[in-house]
Amino acid sequence: MxxxxxxxxxxxxxxxxxxxxxxxxxxxxxxxxxxxxxxxxxxxxxxxxxxxxxxxxxxxxxxxxxxxxxxxxxxxxxxxxxxxxxxxxxxxxxxxxxxxxxxxxxxxxxxxxxxxxxxxxxxxxxxxxxxxxxxxxxxxxxxxxxxxxxxxxxxxxxxxxxxxxxxxxxxxxxxxxxxxxxxxxxxxxxxxxxxxxxxxxxxxxxxxxxxxxxxxxxxxxxxxxxxxxxxxxxxxxxxxxxxxxxxxxxxxxxxxxxxxxxxxxxxxxxxxxxxxxxxxxxxxxxxxxxxxxxxxxxxxxxxxxxxxxxxxxxxxxxxxxxxxxxxxDTLTDHVFADSANVQLRGGLHAQGHKFPEHTLISKPSGPRQNMLAAIRKTLDFELSNNPKVLVFGEDVGPKGGVHGATLELHNKHGQNRVFDTSLSEEGIIGRSIGLALSGLMPVPEIQFRKYAEPAAEQLSDAGIMRWRTNNQFAAPMVVRLPGGYARRGDPWHSMSDEVEWIHKVGWQVAMPSNAEDAVGLLRYALRDNNPTIFFEHRALLDNPWSRRPYPGDDYVIEFGVAKHLTQGNDLTIVTWGAMVERCENAAVDFEGQVEVIDLRTLQPWDKDAVLNSVTKTGKCLIVHEDNKTAGFGAEIAACLTEELFFELDAPVKRLASPDIPSAHNIHLLERALPSVERIKSNIAELIAL
Ligand SMILES: Cc1ncc(C[n+]2csc(CCOP(=O)(O)OP(=O)(O)O)c2C)c(N)n1
The missing domain is CATH 3.40.50.970 (Thiamin diphosphate (ThDP)-binding fold, Pyr/PP domains)
Known part of the structure; x- marks a missing residue:
């Protein structure tokens, strides 16, 4: 009619x-x-x-x-x-x-x-x-x-x-x-x-x-x-x-x-x-x-x-x-995807999309490359192998992104697949929902963490979609989110606040500390059936420590699997993102004593790895860049007191930024961030208890 x-x-x-x-x-x-x-x-x-x-x-x-x-x-x-x-x-x-x-x-x-x-x-x-x-x-x-x-x-x-x-x-x-x-x-x-x-x-x-x-x-x-x-x-x-x-x-x-x-x-x-x-x-x-x-x-x-x-x-x-x-009894069903019970509408999985083979084993080859190049290479591979992937955002097209993550991708994959959008984060994420519901895999970039704020409603609505429709609809997507301090901080470009989407329902959150993990986590997210916040830390994009050889086009890291950087018997350090390098450096003086754990993903987070380690060491220091009050460290600390109270030999300690925005002056910024020296002194104090 x-x-x-x-x-x-x-x-x-x-x-x-x-x-x-x-x-x-x-x-x-x-x-x-x-x-x-x-x-x-x-x-x-x-x-x-x-x-x-x-x-x-x-x-x-x-x-x-x-x-x-x-x-x-x-x-x-x-x-x-x-x-x-x-x-x-x-x-x-x-x-x-x-x-x-x-x-x-x-x-x-x-x-x-x-x-x-x-x-x-x-x-x-x-x-x-x-x-x-x-x-x-x-x-x-x-x-x-x-x-x-x-x-x-x-x-x-x-x-x-x-x-x-x-x-x-x-x-x-x-x-x-x-x-x-x-x-x-x-x-x-x-x-x-x-x-x-x-x-x-x-x-x-x-x-x-x-x-x-x-x-x-x-x-x-x-x-x-x-x-x-x-x-x-x-x-x-x-x-x-x-x-x-x-x-x-x-x-x-x-x-x-x-x-x-x-x-x-x-x-x-x-x-x-x-x-x-x-x-x-x-x-x-x-x-x-x-x-x-x-x-x-x-x-x-x-x-x-x-x-x-x-x-x-x-x-x-x-x-x-x-x-x-x-x-x-079904109240908490369908917050995240369930492979035995795929949603009716939205995303690649609902259409039975066949992905290339993957492996959990890294096969590093070639020279070390920075995290930016690793992200670009992963996007390039998935764009080349999956015509349903679209990469877009402000300046993401011909310019290649203000951070450079999408350099040359527009030339190679064309305007339909890698493109600039209007300056509207609400529009970027809202548009992604519609693309996802049509069975495509949208990969929107929000130029800086703080500018996700205008998209808050769409992000929230996308996350809860699976639950509120009782698994009829879902909108899997990967939101690339550069954030955190870089050479300097400031209140606009350097916000961390990753905890927002851990608290919000339905979002996975990844926060890699190095190029190899960035490849594995990003590839996993691009093939997964849940929406993911992929936090690209600005200080790490070209950070020498974070450079790693490319782990292979088939490498994925499953979410919720932490990585032990050091082994030790006296203290567990739990950290992620830009604080991982600092914690590893601080632990050098305490060989065999300190176990540094990089969580890599925060939703889901590897609770077992943390509980097992703290059961052994009896002490835990949580180090993060985000503000201390109600940061993700608070969740980990609460979990340790709930589940491991009688195993603890010392109070669970958090080292985090004070509750202020990121500061521009380098001395102010460094005072706010957990420094290697402060991490060391906290380690020493806790071990001495
Ligand atoms: C973002 C938001 N702000 C406020 C409300 C509360 N609210 C519900 S309906 C409504 C009025 C909408 O009027 P209109 O779009 O003209 O539709 P109508 O109800 O007249 O059909 C308001 C303010 C809301 N639901 N969402």
């Missing part, structure tokens, strides 16, 4: 979906909310008619969409099972999250490829946009780079309310999609309000779409979302523009919000005449009248259909109520 003229069957379908959606809203408001079975009720009344028309036009097997809390009519029109749709807001078992996520936030894998897949929605307004730019890019990538014709004519659709256009996510996606002429349809449901805030507060003049009229590469289609004649024509025009490969389109439909923002919202902020005007624009009576006038459905048939829908919804609700509660 990609036309502005619907036949009788299609109109009957629209009517059925509309009446079903209304019946769901009714039963939730009148029964399930008062019974305290549903807590977050978002009615779609008024938005529903246009959403259903749009959903029925999303019928290409490679279409994908993101929606928001008001998108249920759209999702029903994609084919989501009614019982699933009503069970989720009651947090019942099964459904799209097995009771884990708020019910209005849904997803739809649509594995039978009958039409659009629905990305896992997010609770954060604006977060829905940049992932769909990633899907739009993947459509062109599959077509032009992988020569997969099945993507021709596919559409990437994002849905949002008018106020969502104020978010940084919207602008990130708009820039990505229009700059690259991507097949992205922005669908805006304009009801004039964001909860209680009118449009005039969001944009000068109160009309965001009018203010966008000068945007290049953007067709704007604008009109009424309640009219049986005008609305299908507007939607068909927008969808056809994007399907035919002409680029990005923004379709804004004016729709009434026929109730409060949520069921609990009484709309006291809204002038009475606006409430009346909204009611007068209700698309339901308009549709009923239109179908009657066209001889498609008379009043009696409409009434009969309405009653049938109400009964069908009531039956689905009864079944949903009787579903068992989710099993609490």
């Amino acid at each position: 990609n036309t502005d003229t619907l036949n009788s069957d299609q109109w009957q379908k629209v009517a059925k979906l509309l009446l079903t959606s209304r019946a769901v809203d009714d039963i939730e408001e009148q029964v399930l909310v008062p019974e305290k079975r549903v807590f977050n009720q978002f009615s779609s009344r008024g938005h529903d008619f246009a959403q259903i028309l749009l959903g029925l036009m999303m019928n290409h097997p490679k279409d994908a969409a993101t929606g928001y809390y008001r998108s249920r009519p759209f999702v029903l029109s994609l084919g989501l099972d009614l019982e699933e749709a009503v069970a989720a807001p009651m947090a019942k078992s099964g459904s799209y999250s097995d009771g884990r996520d708020i019910g209005v936030v849904c997803n739809y894998p649509n594995l039978e490829n009958k039409g659009a897949m629905l990305f896992p929605m997010c609770g954060g307004v604006g977060a829905q946009y940049s992932p769909i730019s990633g899907w739009a890019q993947s459509i062109t990538y599959h077509l032009n780079e992988l020569k997969d014709e099945s993507y021709r004519g596919a559409v990437a659709l994002s849905m949002g309310g008018d106020s969502s256009m104020s978010t940084s996510g919207f602008w990130a996606a708009l820039n990505i999609s229009t700059t690259n002429n991507l097949p992205h349809l922005f669908y805006i449901e304009d009801n004039g309000y964001g909860i209680s805030v009118p449009q005039e507060v969001q944009t000068p003049g109160g009309d965001q779409v009018a203010n966008l009229s000068a945007y290049k590469n953007l067709l704007i289609v604008d009109g009424d979302g309640t009219d049986p004649l005008e609305t299908p024509a507007l939607i068909a025009k927008a969808v056809n523009h994007v399907r035919s490969g002409k680029g990005t389109c923004l379709l804004r439909l004016k729709v009434p919000r026929l109730c409060g923002h949520t069921f609990q919202d009484t709309q006291t902020y809204k002038p009475a005449h606006l409430i009346d005007e909204d009611q007068a624009r209700d698309p339901e009576p308009k549709l009923k009248e239109y179908l009657n006038s066209q001889g498609i459905m008379d009043d009696l048939a409409w009434q009969a259909l309405s009653q049938a829908c109400t009964l069908e919804v009531a039956a689905a609700v009864e079944k949903a109520k009787n579903r068992p509660e989710p099993n609490p």
Whole structure:
């Protein structure tokens, strides 16, 4: 159905979906909310008619969409099972999250490829946009780079309310999609309000779409979302523009919000005449009248259909109520990938991708090379051997990255595979989510650790995706993150704070100290089924100590396996990243006494190696660059006191930076960092106890 003229069957379908959606809203408001079975009720009344028309036009097997809390009519029109749709807001078992996520936030894998897949929605307004730019890019990538014709004519659709256009996510996606002429349809449901805030507060003049009229590469289609004649024509025009490969389109439909923002919202902020005007624009009576006038459905048939829908919804609700509660024993399942139970959508593993052979045994050959060259060589090899790997970020293309990690890769692998992005970290990571969900392996670079901050929401949402969709969706990617001090520190380029993603759910964290480990860990991450933060320490990129011979194109290091640098019986030092060299140097004077352990990965971390070593030595010193308070050392120390208290012969000690940003003056910086001398004196003190 990609036309502005619907036949009788299609109109009957629209009517059925509309009446079903209304019946769901009714039963939730009148029964399930008062019974305290549903807590977050978002009615779609008024938005529903246009959403259903749009959903029925999303019928290409490679279409994908993101929606928001008001998108249920759209999702029903994609084919989501009614019982699933009503069970989720009651947090019942099964459904799209097995009771884990708020019910209005849904997803739809649509594995039978009958039409659009629905990305896992997010609770954060604006977060829905940049992932769909990633899907739009993947459509062109599959077509032009992988020569997969099945993507021709596919559409990437994002849905949002008018106020969502104020978010940084919207602008990130708009820039990505229009700059690259991507097949992205922005669908805006304009009801004039964001909860209680009118449009005039969001944009000068109160009309965001009018203010966008000068945007290049953007067709704007604008009109009424309640009219049986005008609305299908507007939607068909927008969808056809994007399907035919002409680029990005923004379709804004004016729709009434026929109730409060949520069921609990009484709309006291809204002038009475606006409430009346909204009611007068209700698309339901308009549709009923239109179908009657066209001889498609008379009043009696409409009434009969309405009653049938109400009964069908009531039956689905009864079944949903009787579903068992989710099993609490499964609560912590699906935080990370499980090879016996691969997700339905997203990443290389879900498609059964075959990787080249690998080995855990290093075969060093050639001269020692710095960590930068080792990272570049590993990226080059994986790009050469896996056409689904894409490397991108700010200055990553022709320049080769501000650190030089991607030098020459753009020349060698081409613009589609190694490319510059717009300056938007939210966009870089959001786009990566969409690329990952399409089965590609995105390798975004965030230029400096601190500049992951604008991407915080997308990083967080990507990490929790597997858990919150009960292993239906996952977005494996490798985020390359140069950080830490270099020759100097400063608050902007030298932040360490790796602990953030250990605390965040669903991310693996690697922090290599040398070139050989960087190769093995990076290759492992690029072939793994989890998202990984790959922390490239700036002080190590060209550090002589970190230089090592290349360990081979098949070398991988499994995550969670620490490395012993020295053996000893009196004290264990646990460290990682740029502190490893310092600890090794400090331990030279204590031969046979100190066991230095380089953790190499922090999520997962090699707890066994640490516990075993401390069981032997009875003492532990943890050395890290990150600030002391709530740094990862605190976790290790807590774990040692919990699990090894009676084996300890001394307090577990942490040597870390004070709780300040990184300092620029070298003397200030060196005072902050654990120095070899301070590590030595701590070793001596602990051994003497
Ligand atoms: C990042 C973020 N900030 C605030 C909220 C709380 N919130 C939920 S909906 C909403 C208003 C959104 O309005 P609009 O985008 O116009 O959609 P509508 O509800 O009108 O359909 C707000 C502020 C949120 N969910 N996410």
